[in-house]
Amino acid sequence: MVLEQKEMDVIKELQTQEKSCVEKYRRYKEQACDMELKNLFGKIEKLEQKHYDTLGKVLEGEVPECNCNDDDGKNYEPPVTYTQADNSEDKKTDCFLVTDCIGTEKMVSSEYNSKVFRFANAALRKLMADIQIEEQNHAEMLYKYKTANGMA
Ligand SMILES: [Fe+2]
Ligand SMILES: [Fe+2]
Incomplete structure (x- = not known):
């Protein structure tokens, strides 16, 4: 697959965003108080790194296979660390990080969702849709953590 320059620019922009996500989850993993949240941030950090690497392959002209059926969000069942009534600083810190x-x-x-329309190649559009679903799965896991821990 040969990308046009303007398509390459879009991929590079998305890659910059993914790199920032990797760093955010790495930093937030250090800052989180609850071990479960540290583990969740660590897990998503690896998934964001995978997005970064996938986009790197696209820049080399390759479109990696994707399944468009990611169950990470659906299958995540966070254990309860904080009660609804808990008013601790630890809980406030973790609530801030996860909400952010x-x-x-x-x-x-x-x-x-918007950048998908910038690509001519159908396999590449499918890949963009797949990554979009995975980002939604990350949000779903984070939201489940919030509700389980009396933060939502
Ligand atoms: Fe990502
Ligand atoms: Fe994400």
């Missing part, structure tokens, strides 16, 4: 990440996932997901 949901906002980022919403923004990144909508980026893929």
Whole structure:
């Protein structure tokens, strides 16, 4: 697959965003108080790294296979760490971090939703849709963590 320059530019822009997501989850993993949230951030950090690497392959002219059927969000069942009544600083910190990440996932997901129309190649459009679904899955896991822990 040969990309036009303007398509390459869009992929590079998305890659910059993914790199920032990797760093965000790495930093937030350090800042989180609850071990479950640290693990969740660590898991999503790896998934964002995979997005970054996938876009790197696209820049080399390859379109990696995707399944468009990711169950990460649906299958995640977070254990309860904080009660509804818990008013601790730890809970406030974790609530802030997880809420901020949901906002980022919403923004990144909508980026893929609009950028998908910029590509001529059908397999590449499918890949963009697949990544968009995965970003929504990240948001779903984060939201489940919030509700399980009396933060929503
Ligand atoms: Fe991503
Ligand atoms: Fe994400």
